[in-house]
Structure formats: structure tokens, C-alpha cells
Amino acid sequence: MSRLRGRFKGPVFTRTEETTTTDQRLLDSQGGSEWLHADPWRVMRIQAEFVEGFGALAELGPAIAVFGSARTPPDHPSYAQGEQVGRLLVEAGFAVITGGGPGAMEAANKGACDAGGTSVGLGIELPFEAGLNEWVDVGINFRYFFVRKTMFVKYSQGFVVLPGGVGTLDELFEAITLVQTRKVTRFPIVLVGVDYWSGLLDWMRDTVLADGKISQGDLDLIHVTDDVEEAVRHVVAAQEGAER
Numbered sequence: 088m089s090r091l092r093g094r095f096k097g098p099v100f101t102r103t104e105e106t107t108t109t110d111q112r113l114l115d116s117q118g119g120s121e122w123l124h125a126d127p128w129r130v131m132r133i134q135a136e137f138v139e140g141f142g143a144l145a146e147l148g149p150a151i152a153v154f155g156s157a158r159t160p161p162d163h164p165s166y167a168q169g170e171q172v173g174r175l176l177v178e179a180g181f182a183v184i185t186g187g188g189p190g191a192m193e194a195a196n197k198g199a200c201d202a203g204g205t206s207v208g209l210g211i212e213l214p215f216e217a218g219l220n221e222w223v224d225v226g227i228n229f230r231y232f233f234v235r236k237t238m239f240v241k242y243s244q245g246f247v248v249l250p251g252g253v254g255t256l257d258e259l260f261e262a263i264t265l266v267q268t269r270k271v272t273r274f275p276i277v278l279v280g281v282d283y284w285s286g287l288l289d290w291m292r293d294t295v296l297a298d299g300k301i302s303q304g305d306l307d308l309i310h311v312t313d314d315v316e317e318a319v320r321h322v323v324a325a326q327e328g329a330e331r
């Protein structure tokens with residue numbers, strides 16, 4: 088049996104039989120309306136989120152994204168470090184971008200606000216009501232994680248990562264992947280908290296590197312420290328290197 092001829096619709100190749108065309112469906116008022124509710128229409132919403140995000144952040148200037156646990160309580164040492172990170176980044180001339188949520192995100196936004204800087208929160212719509220923390224000055228609430236992730240990378244010049252859980256790990260590993268694959272260049276990634284991160288880094292060196300799944304250069308992308316001033320010096324140095 089001969090195979091159907093394939094065709095391209097933009098970048099998408101399909102080998103299915105085309106029974107109707109888009110304009111046919113548009114003009115045929117007798118046709119079913121189910122297609123109006125199908126996934127392709129989500130693209131309009133997704134596009135709208137990109138447009139909103141790009142529009143809101145276009146004039147932001149140099150910024151660093153700060154990630155960390157949504158569950159860090161205000162009396163935890165990581166919260167104080169988050170505040171200090173936010174403050175020092177502003178003093179170094181950066182806006183601070185976080186996920187706009189509670190915990191370490193709130194701490195960094197608070198530090199940025201207290202220092203009189205620009206405090207951005209890129210929130211995410213979640214099944215439970217969370218909302219943006221009170222220290223966010225410029226906030227956007229996204230429906231789609233992947234659109235929000237694009238904004239973090241596009242509008243920041245580096246990442247500072249405080250102790251966190253799966254959300255933080257996801258953000259960290261996305262950054263490492265983008266730098267490793269050279270989708271972004273000269274992008275400093277600093278982990279704050281030697282004790283917290285050393286188990287992961289040891290495993291990456293002793294297992295992942297030892298097994299040949301990454302190279303030493305990949306590990307060298309990550310700078311780890313307990314010293315928040317050093318963390319900020321590291322991102323400042325990378326920014327100065329990028330401007331040279």
C-alpha cells in the first residue's frame with residue numbers, strides 16, 4: 088500500500104489526509120464548531136502572554152533572577168540571605184526578578200524594595216490561590232510555566248539560586264542546560280548555601296561526571312558560596328565581562 092503524501096503546515100510535517108481547510112471551516116457556517124475549542128486556539132492565549140511579558144519587561148534594564156524555595160519561612164537564615172541578595176543586587180545596579188511567590192522569592196523582592204530598586208515578580212497561576220508577594224512592584228501572573236521561563240532567561244543576565252525544592256531545581260537545571268548548549272552565553276549561575284547544595288554537586292561530580300554524562304566545563308558553570316557578597320560580585324564580574 089502506498090503511503091499518503093506528507094505536507095508541511097508551517098514547521099509541522101504531517102502525513103494525514105487533509106479533509107477540510109481552515110478557510111473552509113471558517114466560511115462554512117454549517118460545519119461543526121468543536122474545532123474552535125481545540126488546542127490550536129490556545130496559541131492565542133499563549134501568544135498574549137508572550138506579548139504581555141515582553142511589553143511589561145521591555146524597559147527593565149540589567150536584572151538578575153533569584154530563585155529559591157516557596158517554603159522558606161521569614162525566620163530562616165535563607166530568608167535573611169534572600170533579602171541580602173535582593174539588596175546587594177540593587178546596590179550593584181540590577182533589578183531583581185523572582186517567581187513573585189512566598190519564601191525565598193518574597194525575601195529577595197523585599198531586599199530589592201528596601202534598597203529602592205526594581206522588584207519584579209513573575210507569578211504563576213496555581214490550583215491553589217497564592218498571588219504575588221507584597222514586595223513585588225512590577226508583577227505579571229502567567230498561566231503557562233514555559234512562557235514565564237522564557238521571561239526569566241530573556242530579561243535576566245544571571246541567576247542566583249537559594250536553597251529550594253523541585254521548582255528551584257527545575258529552574259537551576261534549565262539554566263545549566265541553556266548555558267551548556269550555548270543557547271545563552273556568559274550567564275553566571277550562583278548557588279548560595281554550600282551545605283545545602285554540596286550533596287547535589289558531589290553527586291554530579293562523583294556520578295554524573297565520573298560516568299561521562301557531563302564534562303568538567305559543565306560543572307564549572309556553577310559557582311557555589313555561602314557569602315552573599317561573593318555571589319553578587321560573581322554576577323557583577325560576569326556582567327562586566329559581557330560588556331567588554
Ligand SMILES: C/C(=C\CNc1ncnc2c1ncn2[C@@H]1O[C@H](COP(=O)(O)O)[C@@H](O)[C@H]1O)CO
Nearest residue numbers: 154155156157158186188217251252253254255
Ligand atoms: C507552595 C506555595 C506557593 C507556591 N507559589 C509559587 N509562586 C510563584 N512561584 C513559585 C511558587 N512555587 C514555586 N514557584 C517557582 O519554583 C521555585 C520554587 O519552587 P520550590 O519547589 O519551592 O523550590 C521558585 O523559584 C518559583 O519560580 C505556598 O507556600
